[in-house]
Amino acid sequence: MTRLIGFPCGIGVVLAAVAQAQPPSPEQIIGNRDANGDGKLSREEFPPQGQQLFDRIDTNKDGFVTLEEARAFAQQQRPPGPPPLPTPDYENVAYGPFERNVLDIWLAKSDKPTPLVIYYHGGGFRGGDKRTIQPQLLDGLLKAGVTVAAANYRLTDTAPYPAQMHDCARALQFLRLHAAEYNLDPTRVGATGGSAGAGISQWLAFHDDLADPGNEDEVLRQSTRITCAVVYAAQSSYDPRFHRELFGSDQVEPALIALFGMSGPQDVDDPKFWPLFEDASALPHLTADDAPVFAYYQQANDPLPPNAPGSLFIHHPKFGEVLKEKMDELGIECIVRFREDYPNTPGRAPVEEYLQFFLDKLGVTPANPAP
Numbered sequence: 029m030t031r032l033i034g035f036p037c038g039i040g041v042v043l044a045a046v047a048q049a050q051p052p053s054p055e056q057i058i059g060n061r062d063a064n065g066d067g068k069l070s071r072e073e074f075p076p077q078g079q080q081l082f083d084r085i086d087t088n089k090d091g092f093v094t095l096e097e098a099r100a101f102a103q104q105q106r107p108p109g110p111p112p113l114p115t116p117d118y119e120n121v122a123y124g125p126f127e128r129n130v131l132d133i134w135l136a137k138s139d140k141p142t143p144l145v146i147y148y149h150g151g152g153f154r155g156g157d158k159r160t161i162q163p164q165l166l167d168g169l170l171k172a173g174v175t176v177a178a179a180n181y182r183l184t185d186t187a188p189y190p191a192q193m194h195d196c197a198r199a200l201q202f203l204r205l206h207a208a209e210y211n212l213d214p215t216r217v218g219a220t221g222g223s224a225g226a227g228i229s230q231w232l233a234f235h236d237d238l239a240d241p242g243n244e245d246e247v248l249r250q251s252t253r254i255t256c257a258v259v260y261a262a263q264s265s266y267d268p269r270f271h272r273e274l275f276g277s278d279q280v281e282p283a284l285i286a287l288f289g290m291s292g293p294q295d296v297d298d299p300k301f302w303p304l305f306e307d308a309s310a311l312p313h314l315t316a317d318d319a320p321v322f323a324y325y326q327q328a329n330d331p332l333p334p335n336a337p338g339s340l341f342i343h344h345p346k347f348g349e350v351l352k353e354k355m356d357e358l359g360i361e362c363i364v365r366f367r368e369d370y371p372n373t374p375g376r377a378p379v380e381e382y383l384q385f386f387l388d389k390l391g392v393t394p395a396n397p398a399p
Contacts, residue, residue, distance in 0.1 A: 128181055128186070158180045265310065266305060268280045268296045271341065316359060327344055329368055
């Protein structure tokens with residue numbers, strides 16, 4: 029274990045760093061400074077630079093800093109998180125027969141049918157939840173008069189592809205079927221999400237309509253086409269063969285092994301999986317009548333090492349570059365933004381641009397537009 033004695037900035041600054049999700053942890057700090065092994069730090073065990081913070085951290089004034097006091101101080105220094113989501117107007121509405129076929133709905137206040145944006149969560153198709161929608165985006169859409177829904181869907185521990193995309197399509201169809209009940213305009217629908225949710229949103233934006241007019245299930249008679257999509261950390265292809273060409277890597281992202289029900293990376297070369305790879309991916313479905321897309325990539329647009337693992341390439345901005353190239357060829361609007369485009373706020377999602385894109389494409393004029 030690395031010793032921290034003589035650390036130049038003092039424990040107070042270190043604890044503040046901990047609060048910003050940087051190592052070391054309070055546990056490590058106490059362990060490294062605790063010279064006599066009593067599980068707490070005396071004033072003498074503090075470096076001179078940290079003395080001015082000792083009394084603030086030692087809240088019970090017993091002359092020692094305990095682990096609990098260190099944790100509490102770190103928590104106080106932590107930047108505030110995003111505001112909590114408001115309670116949905118409708119919560120855990122069942123849109124299908126499976127346990128995770130549920131969605132939440134936040135209604136925009138309007139005496140006319142409102143546009144809809146539906147959020148699909150990320151999580152590698154192996155986890156995630158509908159309540160991870162960005163609070164700022166939700167708030168902005170509602171204030172502009174756009175109703176918002178967020179849907180869960182089956183994960184790969186329950187069912188492989190195409191269950192995830194078909195569940196999300198059904199959530200959209202359910203909302204269209206009940207448009208009158210929820211005061212929705214079914215002709216103006218956007219989709220959004222990150223990572224897996226981005227892939228789902230793009231799939232809906234580009235895939236042929238799944239509407240089946242003669243189906244006994246009236247939900248499945250509805251259209252699955254959307255007006256626009258806002259995506260972040262999106263994969264424009266889930267085809268591991270495409271990843272080999274794009275990134276020069278024969279590594280397979282583990283989430284894709286589960287998604288396609290493969291037994292291991294070797295199954296990538298089994299032709300029986302190839303139709304699934306292609307059908308799950310956005311690029312093969314693109315045609316000139318598809319919806320416009322705004323895509324943002326938080327990962328730095330840097331070259332990758334040789335034979336990079338999936339964890340390094342699965343959210344890489346190259347996915348956005350190839351998407352834009354194909355959409356430009358077809359004359360479909362595609363806006364791609366990288367973290368390098370925002371040097372003053374690196375890594376911060378451009379939620380204001382997400383919102384403006386939705387309002388433009390859904391034909392919404394806010395009641396109180398910004399000057």
